[in-house]
Amino acid sequence: MSENRFPGVDGPLFKRALLGSLSWLSANHEEVNRLNVFPVPDGDTGTNMLLTLQSAVEDIKESNAAEVSKIAKLASHGSLMGARGNSGVILSQIFRGFARAVEGKSSLSPAELATAFEEAANAAYRAVNKPTEGTILTVAREAGRSAAAAASGPDSTVPAVIAAAAAGARAAVLKTPSQLQILRDAGVVDAGGFGLQIILEGMLKTVEESESSLAALAASRPVASPAASQVAVELPEGGWGYCTEFLIEGSNLDLDRIKNQIEALGNSVLVVGEPELVKVHVHTDEPTRVITLAGGYGKLLKLNVGDMSTQHRRILEGAGQAAGAPRSNGVGLVAVVAGKGLVEIFRGLGVDAIVEGGQTMNPSTQDMLTAIESVPYDEVVLLPNNKNVILAAKQVLGLTKKNLHVIETHSVPQGVAAVVAFRGDRPGADNIAAMKAEAERVQTIEVTHAVRDTRSNGLKVKKGDVIGLINDKLEFAGTDYGEVVNKALSKLGADSYELITVYRGEGASDDELQKLESDIRSIHPSLEIEVQQGGQQHYPFILSVE
Amino acid sequence: MPEAWRQRYDIEVVPLKVLFGEETFRDGVDMNNEEFFARLATSTKLPTTSAPSPGDFAEMYTRLAKDHDGCISIHIARSLSATAEAARIGAQSVEGFRVEVIDSETVSMPMAFLCRVAAESATLDQATGAVGDRIRNCRVLALLDTLRYVEMGGRVSRAQAMIGTMLDLKPLLLMVDGEIKSLDRVRTRSRAIPRMVEFFQKDSPVEHVGVVHAQAADEAEQIAAGLRGKLPGLEVPVGQIGCVLGTHVGPKALGLVYIKK
Numbered sequence: 001m002s003e004n005r006f007p008g009v010d011g012p013l014f015k016r017a018l019l020g021s022l023s024w025l026s027a028n029h030e031e032v033n034r035l036n037v038f039p040v041p042d043g044d045t046g047t048n049m050l051l052t053l054q055s056a057v058e059d060i061k062e063s064n065a066a067e068v069s070k071i072a073k074l075a076s077h078g079s080l081m082g083a084r085g086n087s088g089v090i091l092s093q094i095f096r097g098f099a100r101a102v103e104g105k106s107s108l109s110p111a112e113l114a115t116a117f118e119e120a121a122n123a124a125y126r127a128v129n130k131p132t133e134g135t136i137l138t139v140a141r142e143a144g145r146s147a148a149a150a151a152s153g154p155d156s157t158v159p160a161v162i163a164a165a166a167a168g169a170r171a172a173v174l175k176t177p178s179q180l181q182i183l184r185d186a187g188v189v190d191a192g193g194f195g196l197q198i199i200l201e202g203m204l205k206t207v208e209e210s211e212s213s214l215a216a217l218a219a220s221r222p223v224a225s226p227a228a229s230q231v232a233v234e235l236p237e238g239g240w241g242y243c244t245e246f247l248i249e250g251s252n253l254d255l256d257r258i259k260n261q262i263e264a265l266g267n268s269v270l271v272v273g274e275p276e277l278v279k280v281h282v283h284t285d286e287p288t289r290v291i292t293l294a295g296g297y298g299k300l301l302k303l304n305v306g307d308m309s310t311q312h313r314r315i316l317e318g319a320g321q322a323a324g325a326p327r328s329n330g331v332g333l334v335a336v337v338a339g340k341g342l343v344e345i346f347r348g349l350g351v352d353a354i355v356e357g358g359q360t361m362n363p364s365t366q367d368m369l370t371a372i373e374s375v376p377y378d379e380v381v382l383l384p385n386n387k388n389v390i391l392a393a394k395q396v397l398g399l400t401k402k403n404l405h406v407i408e409t410h411s412v413p414q415g416v417a418a419v420v421a422f423r424g425d426r427p428g429a430d431n432i433a434a435m436k437a438e439a440e441r442v443q444t445i446e447v448t449h450a451v452r453d454t455r456s457n458g459l460k461v462k463k464g465d466v467i468g469l470i471n472d473k474l475e476f477a478g479t480d481y482g483e484v485v486n487k488a489l490s491k492l493g494a495d496s497y498e499l500i501t502v503y504r505g506e507g508a509s510d511d512e513l514q515k516l517e518s519d520i521r522s523i524h525p526s527l528e529i530e531v532q533q534g535g536q537q538h539y540p541f542i543l544s545v546e
Numbered sequence: 547m548p549e550a551w552r553q554r555y556d557i558e559v560v561p562l563k564v565l566f567g568e569e570t571f572r573d574g575v576d577m578n579n580e581e582f583f584a585r586l587a588t589s590t591k592l593p594t595t596s597a598p599s600p601g602d603f604a605e606m607y608t609r610l611a612k613d614h615d616g617c618i619s620i621h622i623a624r625s626l627s628a629t630a631e632a633a634r635i636g637a638q639s640v641e642g643f644r645v646e647v648i649d650s651e652t653v654s655m656p657m658a659f660l661c662r663v664a665a666e667s668a669t670l671d672q673a674t675g676a677v678g679d680r681i682r683n684c685r686v687l688a689l690l691d692t693l694r695y696v697e698m699g700g701r702v703s704r705a706q707a708m709i710g711t712m713l714d715l716k717p718l719l720l721m722v723d724g725e726i727k728s729l730d731r732v733r734t735r736s737r738a739i740p741r742m743v744e745f746f747q748k749d750s751p752v753e754h755v756g757v758v759h760a761q762a763a764d765e766a767e768q769i770a771a772g773l774r775g776k777l778p779g780l781e782v783p784v785g786q787i788g789c790v791l792g793t794h795v796g797p798k799a800l801g802l803v804y805i806k807k
Contacts, residue, residue, distance in 0.1 A: 345713055348713070349713065416713070417733065420713075420715060420731055420732070420733055423730060498734045498735070498736050499733060499734045501713075501733075530713075530714050532713065546733055546734055546737075
């Protein structure tokens with residue numbers, strides 16, 4: 001009975017389900033962003049997952065494939081190409097596992113769908129070096145288990161299996177604080193897991209709508225669901241420009257019209273929502289024109305002006321080759337870095353291509369792949385320079401035919417140390433060993449302000465406090481840069497080191513810089529201090545100690 | 547050139563010159579190293595350097611011609627200085643005196659090693675042959691505290707040193723066959739010094755080795771002591787970098803200089 005009413009998950013249905021996920025995640029990704037456990041400003045899990053999912057859907061948008069296997073394969077490929085941030089990369093692995101599980105199938109029974117969910121979770125576990133419970137991985141697994149349980153009954157239906165998966169995800173998300181201390185301390189659930197829950201809920205909404213359409217049309221095939229029709233996604237062609245996001249609040253808003261007009265001004269256009277509230281996302285070179293245009297339709301909310309530049313990423317081509325002539329070892333260098341000064345420093349050190357990105361602006365696997373392909377060498381070393389970029393960087397390994405090495409630099413100082421150790425006349429393997437050794441030798445202190453009240457690593461932190469991280473780990477909080485930096489230097493035993501390089505961020509004033517320098521000198525007079533204009537966002541100061 | 551060698555081997559020195567603005571000083575004659583680096587530290591404009599004139603050489607050769615038939619005249623690399631050319635021209639004006647002008651293709655203490663090799667030869671021909679055989683084996687490993695001076699002097703570009711950045715890196719350079727090439731770039735001295743010694747050890751064995759420094763005597767002595775422990779039977783002299791080379795390498799430069807076997 002039920003099988004007649006809802007035949008199974010075929011290509012068109014899975015496509016609509018994914019478009020529904022995208023729509024639902026785009027409406028909710030800010031919620032995911034807010035689940036930021038760490039007091040450093042890196043709350044971009046929702047954005048990363050949205051951009052990853054958007055890339056997954058870009059590939060299937062034009063496909064009319066009848067087989068679910070074909071749609072799943074396109075989604076797998078697309079998500080991998082657009083994977084951003086850790087959660088985005090894991091999401092891409094979930095799609096990959098799903099695609100493998102449904103290979104060769106034109107349509108999935110409820111039981112097959114449940115198995116595919118379970119396989120998707122397994123693939124995600126396998127992709128991660130040290131799987132941590134209480135994260136998106138756990139949520140994926142629990143979703144798969146619930147789906148399998150729902151599929152075991154004789155009257156099981158596709159909507160019931162998806163509903164069970166979403167419910168399983170939701171329950172698992174709520175449990176994440178009991179599994180991870182950092183979530184408990186911060187009083188939040190896991191952001192990546194929550195993102196996955198939203199994706200499954202988006203699927204469920206679409207399928208339920210399909211179901212009601214089916215009922216209404218008495219077993220005939222439904223037309224595209226309303227959720228899906230509101231989604232428009234475009235591949236970037238002339239580069240990314242500025243990422244511009246906002247909500248339009250108005251009445252009788254014509255989504256198609258707004259979408260058409262915005263599409264003329266940029267790409268990666270996403271216009272979703274209701275006639276009363278529309279979410280717009282666009283990559284454009286002319287953000288002010290987009291804003292002016294949208295302002296004509298209603299009141300603009302949550303205009304993301306700050307993110308216009310942070311999301312802005314470009315591949316900066318070569319030009320910075322210090323050595324000029326091609327290198328005798330035939331090895332190219334690509335680095336992920338943001339901030340005008342830091343970009344110049346890396347270029348000056350001989351990096352061939354720079355992918356703009358870093359904290360809260362994780363570049364996609366595709367961005368890095370493009371940069372690597374642009375470099376005129378068959379062997380390339382990639383420096384992610386941020387812990388949140390490493391996983392996406394490693395995905396490029398499977399996508400390029402070049403001999404790619406990813407040196408897992410967690411910070412700007414580690415990246416600089418690695419590049420300094422690079423020599424154009426030394427074979428790849430020797431270079432990589434030297435670069436790794438130098439990156440590991442340098443100590444990193446990052447100084448920023450807490451973006452929320454939290455407890456982390458045994459520290460009570462108030463929103464706005466100056467916080468100091470040593471090698472990615474929150475160690476000190478206070479009210480003053482000098483105080484926090486000196487505590488961090490003392491903890492490192494700084495007097496056994498020689499040189500401190502201060503990379504000044506765009507948020508630090510001349511007075512703050514001078515005071516920091518004199519504060520360091522007063523406690524550590526034997527250390528040489530070198531100041532560089534880094535221009536990085538979010539971190540007024542990044543210090544390298546070596 | 548260690549003072550002891552000058553006396554032991556009867557070596558004459560024609561000094562290059564360093565110029566602070568309009569004032570000219572003969573290296574080691576009108577200005578010693580301490581005076582030079584003190585003035586360098588306070589001078590707003592970097593000094594420049596110049597080769598001796600042909601006349602300076604003619605004067606020297608004329609004096610030597612009184613009681614010698616000829617001499618071997620060993621000079622800083624032509625790629626760095628016009629000294630050897632000045633010597634060649636100067637020699638032409640001294641009748642009846644044979645001058646073997648040698649482009650050492652190197653700089654600093656290896657020239658002293660070559661002088662010693664020449665002095666220990668029985669004849670001028672043998673000296674010329676022995677020195678000629680060793681030119682290709684001269685090496686200068688230089689660790690600069692900053693690229694600023696060598697860059698201002700126009701002898702090495704940032705690109706050559708693989709330093710195109712505002713970051714204050716310490717270049718490790720190697721001079722061989724009259725050419726300067728970059729070996730490495732290092733962030734701190736404590737990391738750079740072992741790197742220099744490591745490179746030297748890979749380039750062994752050596753016939754002569756010494757350490758030179760610009761206002762970095764303690765580090766130079768430490769390096770030399772370490773080498774003496776490993777290379778018994780070698781003298782390993784420590785020498786100061788003079789005014790002229792100091793102009794181009796800057797304070798705190800260290801050199802590990804040697805002639806390969």
